[in-house]
Each structure stands twice: as C-alpha cells, then as structure tokens.
Amino acid sequence: MTVTEYVRGLVRERAGNRCEYCLCHQDYVLGRLQIDHVRPIVKGGSDTEDNLCLACELCNQHKWTQTEDADPRTGKRELLFDPRKQRWSEHFAWSADGTEIIGLTGCGRATVNALKSNNDLAVTVRRNWVRAGWHPPELGD
Helix, strand or coil: CCCCHHHHHHHHHHHCCECCCCCCEHHHCCCCCEEEECCCHHHCCCCCHHHEEEECHHHHHHHCCCCEEECCCCCCEEECCCCCCCCHHHHEEECCCCCCEEECCHHHHHHHHHCCCCCHHHHHHHHHHHHHCCCCCCCCC
C-alpha cells in the first residue's frame, strides 16, 4: 500500500506544515517536508494516517528506521518521540536563545540524540530564523 495524495494532504494539514520533530516550517526549508512513518514499515508500521507524520529532510534522514535510542543522561534505551501519541512540549523545550532543542524526558533526550537535532547546520539555520523573527514557533500543541 502507498500513501495517497489525500492522506499526504491530511498529514501536512494536521502538522501545520511543520516538521513534527524539530518544528521547522515548510516556508523556511529547502525542498518539501516529507511524510515519515513513525513506526517504519520494516518494523511493522503501516501507511495509515495514524502512523504518519511530517518531517524535514534532516530529521527524516537521521531517524530513518530507528524507533529507539539511548538517553544520553541515563544510558537507558528509550522509544523515540511519537507525534501521534505524545505532545512535543512534554518532551522538549527550546534553549533560551531558541536555537537548540532540549530533551526534557528520557524519550526527548533519546530523540534529540537519534535525530541529531542540534547539529551545527540546524543550530546555524535556527539562529538565522531567530534573527528574522521566524523562530522559535508558538507551541499550540
């Protein structure tokens, strides 16, 4: 089964055209945000709307087929953030300058680690978005 254009539209609308992992907006990234399988097909996931989210290319490339990673603080394996079942603001916050994603929970820290959310490119781009007044986004989740 493949993801239909109708379902892709629903996923984009539900996400507000933002990556559901790093919250970057479609208007500020090169290329289109991608449809991501929260639980990858190779790990038993499906193409249904409740298993799909919107992801930027960087987050999607780093996540790939991962569903868990180590919490850098405890070393414990944690499931990665699931935007269908969890609220972003319960697991993440923005640094004071708005350029880094801070993991608040084991899940949040493991996700930041797995997706390399604070890599040099992402932080540099966010710094420029902050200067332009585009970032960090209002959290209405």
